[in-house]
Amino acid sequence: MIAAAAGGTVSCEDDSVPESANRSLPVRLDGVTKRYGRRTVLSDVSAEIPPGITGLVGPNGAGKSTLVRAILGLVRLAAGSVSVYGLDPAVAPRQVRQRVGVVPEDDATVPGLTGVEMVQYAARLSGLPATEGLRRAHEVLDWCDAGQERYRSVETLSVGMRQKVAFAAAIVHDPDLVILDEPTNGLDPLERRAMLGRLVTLARDHGKTILISTHVLRDVQSICDRLVLLVKGRIRLAGTIAALTETASEELRLRATGPLEQLVAALGERRVAARLTDDRRAVLLAAPTAEALAILWDEVARIGIDVMSLEPDRRPLEDVFLAALAAPEEASHAPA
Amino acid sequence: MPLHDVGYRPWTGRPRPRGAAGVIATTGIRLTWKNRWLRRVLFFAWSPAVMFAAGFFAFEQALDEGVITAGRTAIGRLDGLQMIGSLVAESLGGRLDDPAEARRTVWSRLLLAFMRAPQAMLLAVVVGLVAPRLIADDLRAKAWLFYFTRPLSRFDYILGKFGVLAVIVSLVTLLPALALWLVGVLVSPSISVALATWDLPLRIAGAAVAVTLPTALLALAYSSLTAETRIATFAWFATWVACWIAHGALSAADATAQADPQASLTATDDAAEQAARPRPRPRPRRFSWLARAAGIDGSADRWAWLSLFHAQGVVQAWIFGIERRLAAVLPSLAMLAAVTFGSLGLLFLRVDAPARA
Numbered sequence: 001m002i003a004a005a006a007g008g009t010v011s012c013e014d015d016s017v018p019e020s021a022n023r024s025l026p027v028r029l030d031g032v033t034k035r036y037g038r039r040t041v042l043s044d045v046s047a048e049i050p051p052g053i054t055g056l057v058g059p060n061g062a063g064k065s066t067l068v069r070a071i072l073g074l075v076r077l078a079a080g081s082v083s084v085y086g087l088d089p090a091v092a093p094r095q096v097r098q099r100v101g102v103v104p105e106d107d108a109t110v111p112g113l114t115g116v117e118m119v120q121y122a123a124r125l126s127g128l129p130a131t132e133g134l135r136r137a138h139e140v141l142d143w144c145d146a147g148q149e150r151y152r153s154v155e156t157l158s159v160g161m162r163q164k165v166a167f168a169a170a171i172v173h174d175p176d177l178v179i180l181d182e183p184t185n186g187l188d189p190l191e192r193r194a195m196l197g198r199l200v201t202l203a204r205d206h207g208k209t210i211l212i213s214t215h216v217l218r219d220v221q222s223i224c225d226r227l228v229l230l231v232k233g234r235i236r237l238a239g240t241i242a243a244l245t246e247t248a249s250e251e252l253r254l255r256a257t258g259p260l261e262q263l264v265a266a267l268g269e270r271r272v273a274a275r276l277t278d279d280r281r282a283v284l285l286a287a288p289t290a291e292a293l294a295i296l297w298d299e300v301a302r303i304g305i306d307v308m309s310l311e312p313d314r315r316p317l318e319d320v321f322l323a324a325l326a327a328p329e330e331a332s333h334a335p336a
Numbered sequence: 337m338p339l340h341d342v343g344y345r346p347w348t349g350r351p352r353p354r355g356a357a358g359v360i361a362t363t364g365i366r367l368t369w370k371n372r373w374l375r376r377v378l379f380f381a382w383s384p385a386v387m388f389a390a391g392f393f394a395f396e397q398a399l400d401e402g403v404i405t406a407g408r409t410a411i412g413r414l415d416g417l418q419m420i421g422s423l424v425a426e427s428l429g430g431r432l433d434d435p436a437e438a439r440r441t442v443w444s445r446l447l448l449a450f451m452r453a454p455q456a457m458l459l460a461v462v463v464g465l466v467a468p469r470l471i472a473d474d475l476r477a478k479a480w481l482f483y484f485t486r487p488l489s490r491f492d493y494i495l496g497k498f499g500v501l502a503v504i505v506s507l508v509t510l511l512p513a514l515a516l517w518l519v520g521v522l523v524s525p526s527i528s529v530a531l532a533t534w535d536l537p538l539r540i541a542g543a544a545v546a547v548t549l550p551t552a553l554l555a556l557a558y559s560s561l562t563a564e565t566r567i568a569t570f571a572w573f574a575t576w577v578a579c580w581i582a583h584g585a586l587s588a589a590d591a592t593a594q595a596d597p598q599a600s601l602t603a604t605d606d607a608a609e610q611a612a613r614p615r616p617r618p619r620p621r622r623f624s625w626l627a628r629a630a631g632i633d634g635s636a637d638r639w640a641w642l643s644l645f646h647a648q649g650v651v652q653a654w655i656f657g658i659e660r661r662l663a664a665v666l667p668s669l670a671m672l673a674a675v676t677f678g679s680l681g682l683l684f685l686r687v688d689a690p691a692r693a
Contacts, residue, residue, distance in 0.1 A: 072485055074691045094487040098351060108481035111473050112367040118482075124359045125486045127351025136347055143344050155477075169482070174347035198344075206344060 024086055026051060026177050026209040027071055031080035034066055034233075041066045043233045044080070053203045053210040055220035055241075057321065058230035064213045065105075067230065068179055071211075072097060085176065098126065101170035105181035105213075107162055115150040115157060115165040116141060119172050126173035133172070140168040145194065159186035167195070171202070177209045178202060184219055196223050221245075221317040229324055237324040245314040252285040253277075253313040254296070258305035266299045284313055356488035360496025364470065365503055374465050378507055381462065384454035385512040388446060392520040395442055399435050436532060443520055443533060447513055448656045451543055452649045455509050459547060460576050460645070466504050467555030468568035470497045471687065475563040484691045494556070494683050501552035510544035543652040550672045551644065553679035560686035576644060583643035590638070641667035648672065 027049035034042040042063045056064050069075045070082050073089025073096055082089055089096040110118055116137050123133030141150050144164040149157060154165060163186065170178060183199070184192045200223050202208040214220060220227055220241070227244060229237035237244065256263075260276055260283055267274040272295050273286035285296060300307060368374060474480055483493055517537055521530045558571045640646040647668035653659035654669075 069691065074484060074688070094489070097485060097487040100485070102481075102485035104478070104481040104485070106478045106481060108478045110363075110479045110482060111477050112370065113363075121359070121363055122482070122486065125356050125483070125488055127354075127487065128347070128349060129352070132349055139342070139345065142342070171344075172347075173351065201344060206346060 025049070025083070026085060027211070028083040029067075029070075029080070030083070032067070032070055032077055032082060033079040034063075034070060034075055035078045041233050042070065045230075045233070045235055046080075047228055047235055047238055049209065049211060049228075050226075051203075051207060051209045052225040053199060053212065053223055054226045054228060055224035056211055056213040056228050056230065057215065057217065057220060058236075059325070061232075062230040063233040064230055065181065066233075068102070068181065068211075068213060071179065072100065072102065098173070099176045101173065101175035101178045103163075103166045103170045103178070103180040103183055105185065108166065109154040109162070111155055113154055114152060115146060115154055115161065118154050118165055119150075119168045122169035123172040128173060136172055137168065140172050141165070144168050144198065160188065160191045163187060163191075163195070167198070175208070177211065179211045179213070181213045182215070183212060184214070184216060192219075199223055217317045217321055227317075229321065231325060236327070237320070241317065242314075244320050245317055247313055247315055249286075249313065250288065251313040252288045252310055254283040254285060254310050255281065255308040256283070256300070256305045257308070259303060260305070262303055263299055263305055266303065267296065270295050270299070272296065351487075356486075356492040357495035357499060360483075360488075360493060361499030361503070364497060364500035368466050368469075368500060368504065371465065374462065374504070377458065377462055377465060378504075381455070381458045381508045382512055384450065384458075385516055388450045388516055389519045391446055392443070392516060393523045395439075395446075396520065396523045396525070399439060439524070439529065440533060443517070443536060444539070444656045444658060447516060447536065447540060448543070448652055448658060450516060451509055451513055451540070451547070451652060455512065456547065456645055456648060459505060459508050459551065460573070462504060462508050463501065463551055463555045464569055464572050464576075467501055467552065468559050468565045468572060470500060471556060471559040472562055472565045472568050475560070475690065476565075478690075480688060480690050484688045490684055490687055493687055494680075497556055498552055501556065502548055505548045505552060506544060509547055510541065513540045513544070539656050542655040546651045546655060546672065547648050550648070550675040550679070553683065554644070554675050557679035557682040557686070560683055579643040580645060583639050583646050586639040586642065587637055638667075641671040644672075644675070 025048055027047075029045050029047045029049075032042050032045040033040065045063075045067065056067065058064050066075060070077060071084060071089060073082070073093035076090070084096045085099055087096050110121060113121060116134075119137035119141060120130075120133045123136050124130060128136060138150075141164070144167055146161065146164045146168065149161050150165070154162065157165065163183070167180075167183070170180075178199075180199070183195055187195060196219060199210050199212070203210050212220070212224065224241055226240050227238065228235060260280065264274050264276055264283060267283075267285075272292045274296075275284050275286075276282070277284060285292065474483070484490075514537055517533070517540065521527065521533070554575070555568075555572050558575075559565075559568045561571075562568050637646070640650045650659060650665055650668040651672060654662075654665040659665055
């Protein structure tokens with residue numbers, strides 16, 4: 001699935017994408033290098049972003065925004081090439097941007113317009129006729145749960161509402177690729193969950209490719225299929241979330257509430273190897289045999305513990321992220 | 337809660353992104369029109385046209401009565417309106433012995449005076465009200481991210497913003513001038529006058545373009561240099577005033593040097609003697625401001641190119657066929673071309689600079 005390429009860069013190849021369809025891959029980066037004066041912002045970045053949801057993560061100044069701008073053809077590259085659905089953004093930026101919708105991190109508003117006018121404006125700039133643009137603007141704003149606030153000036157809207165308007169403006173022309181820069185910034189938990197739900201709907205039900213540039217690893221872990229970690233302009237890590245968080249052990253993680261210490265002690269008495277996690281919120285079961293599982297359920301019922309989940313143990317994405325950051329640059333890797 | 341939420345649905349229409357400049361222009365005009373002060377100034381901008389329309393009417397009345405050819409000797413027999421018409425014709429240098437030629441000359445010069453004197457001033461005010469916000473506001477609100485992530489180019493964006501200014505400026509220059517021409521035709525004795533003066537609307541359009549292109553692009557270029565509207569506004573008016581003062585100072589120095597032969601290093605004794613003799617007092621010209629505005633009294637002074645206002649006046653006089661010396665026009669023409677292309681280059685560099693940074 002993931003193959004390390006020369007020069008410490010990583011190429012992600014998804015098994016689900018046949019070779020013959022590579023030309024229509026949403027995004028392909030090949031040796032992308034961008035310099036501002038003497039400062040190299042992107043260095044030999046090679047990656048392929050297949051359909052699905054991909055998280056682009058990295059510390060501040062890693063080059064995420066520049067990479068997004070390279071995908072849109074907004075910056076001139078020092079070396080390498082970018083291909084979006086087989087099109088070079090530097091050669092055919094209009095065609096590329098016709099198929100891409102972008103939610104910028106900053107409030108990018110057009111002063112004086114109301115929310116619905118701004119979405120309609122975006123639709124018309126993307127080529128929709130005026131009447132159709134207005135109808136479509138209301139349609140996507142409805143889907144984004146934007147109520148009557150859509151008739152207020154964008155400058156007076158709350159952060160959450162502005163985010164909804166920006167999201168609606170990005171998808172109003174039905175793009176194939178949606179790029180979001182920090183989409184959950186400033187959102188309350190409910191809005192955050194709703195926003196992530198919309199992204200999942202777009203990707204799963206409508207076949208859109210979503211690229212999320214974010215710092216929030218929790219969001220990445222909850223909805224992304226893949227992750228690209230960018231550090232100092234280089235890809236440090238890339239692959240599916242499942243592969244990156246996989247552990248060598250066969251441990252099972254039991255998430256539950258109740259006297260977990262008592263459960264571990266009871267399991268020990270019955271010779272089932274188990275231990276509490278560092279945060280003392282879960283129990284790791286070392287050898288999940290059928291007999292051990294039967295004992296586990298027996299003790300859970302006896303002690304009265306509320307089980308939330310029992311699943312193969314995975315490394316928290318944060319651990320993966322921190323480990324990759326701490327690793328020397330040459331040790332860029334990608335789990336197979 | 338939304339009433340008609342049917343979930344996300346794909347859009348199946350055919351996009352036509354080629355009209356992005358038009359979309360930007362129409363939206364910009366709609367937003368600009370919300371400015372109450374702009375609407376007031378635009379309303380006020382049409383008031384000079386009423387005065388000039390009266391001039392057209394008076395001239396046509398005088399011409400219709402056949403008193404123009406009688407010239408000044410007939411003034412005593414004229415009524416007030418005809419007298420005004422006669423004086424307008426005289427001050428604008430119409431050939432009084434030929435009514436058709438007089439009409440052509442007087443109309444051209446009246447239109448030029450209208451476009452130069454009141455409208456060019458109002459144009460500076462209107463552009464100062466509108467232009468600084470057009471790009472500076474986008475930079476402040478980071479709207480460049482909104483624009484340049486969509487299928488439009490820098491050219492579309494600049495053309496759209498220029499379109500906003502062009503429409504607003506044409507409300508001050510082109511449309512009133514065309515309306516004046518139409519008034520002239522309507523108050524003339526025959527509709528055939530429209531055919532006789534068919535080229536004037538084209539000259540009006542040319543003169544309007546000569547004004548609109550450099551001013552609008554320069555103002556937009558200033559707007560693209562800052563996210564602070566007030567700085568762009570200040571730069572615009574400061575340029576206008578500074579150029580005016582520079583032109584005025586140098587022209588005054590020239591005039592002083594010409595009036596005082598001692599100041600001239602090449603002055604001869606004969607010239608000094610001539611200067612010492614009492615000069616015949618020039619006859620005061622009525623409506624002299626109109627004559628100056630129409631470019632009769634030395635429109636192509638050698639420092640005109642220094643000032644946007646004066647350079648535009650010289651080029652407009654050339655377009656109206658009043659100034660025929662190309663050598664006198666060339667410096668102003670070159671300056672306006674330099675301002676136009678320089679501003680355009682600056683705009684191309686600046687409008688999406690944050691996106692490239």
